[in-house]
Amino acid sequence: MAAKQYGVEASQSHKVLRLRDLPACGVFLRHAYDCTHRWERFVVNKATPEKKQLFNFNVPLGTRDALLVLDDYGDDVLPLGMKRKVTQSRSGETLGIRHKTGEIVQVGFIEAPACTEDGEPPATEVALTFRSLVRPLLLPSMYRSRLAELLGKTRPFHITVRDSTLCDFITRWASYHDLGDNLVVDLHFDGQRLQVCSGAHRTVSDWTLDPGV
Numbered sequence: 001m002a003a004k005q006y007g008v009e010a011s012q013s014h015k016v017l018r019l020r021d022l023p024a025c026g027v028f029l030r031h032a033y034d035c036t037h038r039w040e041r042f043v044v045n046k047a048t049p050e051k052k053q054l055f056n057f058n059v060p061l062g063t064r065d066a067l068l069v070l071d072d073y074g075d076d077v078l079p080l081g082m083k084r085k086v087t088q089s090r091s092g093e094t095l096g097i098r099h100k101t102g103e104i105v106q107v108g109f110i111e112a113p114a115c116t117e118d119g120e121p122p123a124t125e126v127a128l129t130f131r132s133l134v135r136p137l138l139l140p141s142m143y144r145s146r147l148a149e150l151l152g153k154t155r156p157f158h159i160t161v162r163d164s165t166l167c168d169f170i171t172r173w174a175s176y177h178d179l180g181d182n183l184v185v186d187l188h189f190d191g192q193r194l195q196v197c198s199g200a201h202r203t204v205s206d207w208t209l210d211p212g213v
Contacts, residue, residue, distance in 0.1 A: 014112035017126065018092025019072065022109065024051040027126045030114075032061060035131035036105075044128065055094070056151045059128060065100040067130060068147050069107050074155025077186075083159060086179045088134055095157055095185065096130055097147060102139035104185050104196065105130040134180040135198040139187075149190045160184045162197060 026048045034040040042061040049057050055071035072094035078086065089106055096107040107130045114125035150156045161169075165182040168174035184197045186204075193204045 014110040014127075016090060016092075017109040017111055019055070019094060019109070020092065022048060022051075022126070026050045029059065029128050030125055032059060032067065032128040032130065033110075035129050054152070054154065056153065056156055058099075058151075061098075065098060067096045067098055067105075067107070067128075068150065069096045069128075070094055070150060070156045071154070072157075075158045077158045077160045082176075082179075085176045086134075086161065086183060087159065088180070095159075097139055097150075099144065099147065102141065102144045103132065104137040104139060105132055133183065135183060137183070137185055137196050137198060139196060140194075140201050143187075143189070143194060146189055150187065153188050156188055158186050160186060 028047045029044045032042045032044045034042070042065075044059050044061070046057075046059045049055055055073070056069065058066050058068050060066050075083075075094075083089070084091070087106065090108060093106050093108040096105050097103070098105060107128065109126055110129055111124050111126050114123045160166075161179045161184055162182040165174050165178055169176075169179055182197060184195050187194045187196065193206070195202050195204055
């Protein structure tokens with residue numbers, strides 16, 4: 001697959017990696033690429049966590065922004081095949097949140113040729129990639145200061161769709177395109193869940209057993 005950097009088709013190619021393809025000891029990331037905006041490149045210089053650790057971690061995007069990468073453990077509400085069609089995602093991708101804008105993005109990893117000095121043998125490097133969802137989702141501004149709460153969560157998020165749209169899909173009144181338009185990201189903050197969809201958000205709580213029933 002050829003990469004486009006700054007609007008120009010690059011001569012180099014890259015290999016898409018799944019999360020499970022990353023080394024168990026973690027990997028050092030030198031760069032991140034914004035696939036939505038002409039493959040803009042950011043300097044990262046940050047290592048991913050080891051496999052025995054939670055995969056929630058922050059990576060700098062240059063000097064003006066950062067990206068919170070979230071562990072996809074627990075994102076199992078939608079069947080895998082349906083989730084891929086609804087989000088148009090590849091296998092092994094997860095979600096992240098940009099600190100500056102609050103945009104929720106899809107995060108993946110690639111292996112691509114690294115820049116080397118003339119005369120040196122060719123080398124490869126692992127880089128992080130991120131791109132907007134089918135319908136861009138933004139975290140409400142009052143929650144952007146609470147992103148650190150997600151760092152320690154074993155199950156920081158799951159993806160679903162609006163209940164009414166899912167019912168319409170079951171009765172064949174809605175399509176996969178409609179599901180994508182009504183995508184919901186459920187984020188698990190401290191003592192509170194926040195559901196974010198296109199142009200709206202709401203807080204929800206888990207079911208509680210009534211001891212009197």
